[in-house]
Amino acid sequence: MNMTGTPKKAPLMPVADALALITRDLDVLATEMVPVAEAVGRVLAAPLAARRSQPGADMSAMDGYAFAYPDTLDIPLTLKVVGESAAGRAFDGAVRPGEATRIFTGGVVPPGADTVVIQENTTREGDSVTITVPLAKGRNVRKAGFDFAAGTALLPAGRRLNARDVMLAAAADHASLPVVRRPRVGIIQTGDELVYPGQATGLLSEVVVSNVYGLAALAREAGAEVIDLGLVRDGMDETRAAISRARDLGIDVLVSSGGASVGEHDLMAPALKAEGIALAVHKIALRPGKPLMFGAGGNMRALGLPGNPVSAYVCAVLFLLPILSRLQGEDAPLMATRPARLGTAMPANDTRMDFVRARLSFEDGKAIAHPLTNQDSSMLSALASADCLLIRPAHAPEAKVGDPCEIIPLNA
Numbered sequence: 382m383n384m385t386g387t388p389k390k391a392p393l394m395p396v397a398d399a400l401a402l403i404t405r406d407l408d409v410l411a412t413e414m415v416p417v418a419e420a421v422g423r424v425l426a427a428p429l430a431a432r433r434s435q436p437g438a439d440m441s442a443m444d445g446y447a448f449a450y451p452d453t454l455d456i457p458l459t460l461k462v463v464g465e466s467a468a469g470r471a472f473d474g475a476v477r478p479g480e481a482t483r484i485f486t487g488g489v490v491p492p493g494a495d496t497v498v499i500q501e502n503t504t505r506e507g508d509s510v511t512i513t514v515p516l517a518k519g520r521n522v523r524k525a526g527f528d529f530a531a532g533t534a535l536l537p538a539g540r541r542l543n544a545r546d547v548m549l550a551a552a553a554d555h556a557s558l559p560v561v562r563r564p565r566v567g568i569i570q571t572g573d574e575l576v577y578p579g580q581a582t583g584l585l586s587e588v589v590v591s592n593v594y595g596l597a598a599l600a601r602e603a604g605a606e607v608i609d610l611g612l613v614r615d616g617m618d619e620t621r622a623a624i625s626r627a628r629d630l631g632i633d634v635l636v637s638s639g640g641a642s643v644g645e646h647d648l649m650a651p652a653l654k655a656e657g658i659a660l661a662v663h664k665i666a667l668r669p670g671k672p673l674m675f676g677a678g679g680n681m682r683a684l685g686l687p688g689n690p691v692s693a694y695v696c697a698v699l700f701l702l703p704i705l706s707r708l709q710g711e712d713a714p715l716m717a718t719r720p721a722r723l724g725t726a727m728p729a730n731d732t733r734m735d736f737v738r739a740r741l742s743f744e745d746g747k748a749i750a751h752p753l754t755n756q757d758s759s760m761l762s763a764l765a766s767a768d769c770l771l772i773r774p775a776h777a778p779e780a781k782v783g784d785p786c787e788i789i790p791l792n793a
């Protein structure tokens with residue numbers, strides 16, 4: 382209580398403290414083998430070494446003729462063509478001084494040869510070829526192991542595999558890769574007013590569901606398996622039943638939206654507590670997303686997002702993505718910020734760290750962040766036109782155009 386007899390409000394938790402608490406004690410999930418064709422987007426569970434050298438032998442980089450480079454190259458030089466080496470069909474003899482083999486890109490350079498001349502720089506007559514343009518010894522030959530040698534460390538554990546990584550892993554002869562299993566994310570949306578798109582009946586109080594679509598997309602993009610647990614009506618029994626069902630389904634992260642605030646219908650916090658999920662975080666110095674909550678019980682963590690769509694999305698970017706990243710053992714920062722400059726002057730900030738929806742422009746290669754005019758946490762139209770979140774720390778002083786700032790790019 383304060384001097385006037387009204388209850389004293391607990392200070393809101395700083396965002397950095399909330400992020401640290403939320404991502405603490407997140408053990409990396411189990412490892413599973415997946416075919417290399419399905420590994421993109423997954424996080425590598427163990428370091429990957431090459432199972433073979435690439436190329437496996439000295440190979441030609443061009444179509445032409447392989448020959449042994451003489452002590453001095455006198456142009457024109459005429460050589461006898463004694464055979465052919467194509468990709469997948471090596472010449473089965475050796476090349477002696479004065480000889481050459483026809484060779485194609487990817488063909489094995491035969492023993493005795495060390496250089497390939499491109500066919501454009503030769504003339505061919507019967508079984509003779511004449512080199513007409515000088516070239517250096519070793520030209521156009523990719524030495525065995527030029528890309529990587531057997532046993533070379535190629536990719537570290539904790540790496541989220543991209544298209545280039547899976548090409549590299551495949552070339553190194555990995556048919557399947559050890560990755561961390563996908564976290565199972567269950568999503569519930571609470572509120573008597575909610576209807577799915579296409580099912581509105583015309584009631585003035587209806588609100589069409591949007592949150593699950595954005596949350597599911599973000600979670601899938603981050604490697605999760607998403608289970609939509611549907612709508613939960615405002616009631617303690619219904620809310621507890623949904624939490625209990627999520628646990629029965631082996632959900633790793635239960636994400637709820639709505640019911641996070643202080644009204645009589647905001648039941649998420651008491652329901653989570655009643656289901657044995659102790660809240661480590663509830664109410665943070667954040668805009669949008671003050672009522673955010675997080676807790677864990679057994680093997681399930683619960684992230685309670687506010688119902689306002691922009692708040693739900695921003696909080697998922699700030700907290701759900703790092704949870705999923707840590708559960709998969711990904712080597713990534715908790716908050717991936719980038720430097721930018723302010724495109725608009727900004728007033729001093731209050732106690733809540735602000736993640737302002739903004740658009741980037743580029744001048745001389747430098748990013749300039751322009752805050753959108755409307756920052757209401759229900760404004761999906763503004764959110765959709767934003768491409769970054771501009772960070773205004775709590776208590777940030779007034780800032781002018783051109784001042785440095787940090788942004789979080791929005792990729793999904």
Ligand SMILES: Nc1nc2c(c(=O)[nH]1)N[C@H]1C(S)=C(S)[C@@H](COP(=O)(O)OP(=O)(O)OC[C@H]3O[C@@H](n4cnc5c(N)ncnc54)[C@H](O)[C@@H]3O)O[C@H]1N2
Nearest residue numbers: 570588589590591592639640641642647671687688689692
């Ligand atoms: N007296 C106070 N009121 C509020 C406070 C406060 O501190 N004191 N905080 C405000 C803030 S900040 C936020 S954010 C919201 C969070 O409220 P809830 O998490 O309880 O969300 P709801 O009331 O359930 O819904 C808010 C709004 O969003 C719509 N909604 C909900 N779920 C969805 C969904 N799945 N898809 C689309 N839209 C959804 C809902 O219909 C409401 O319009 O509380 C403030 N109030």
Ligand code: MOO
Nearest residue numbers: 669670671692758
């Ligand atoms: O924190 Mo609420 O998310 O401002 O609208």
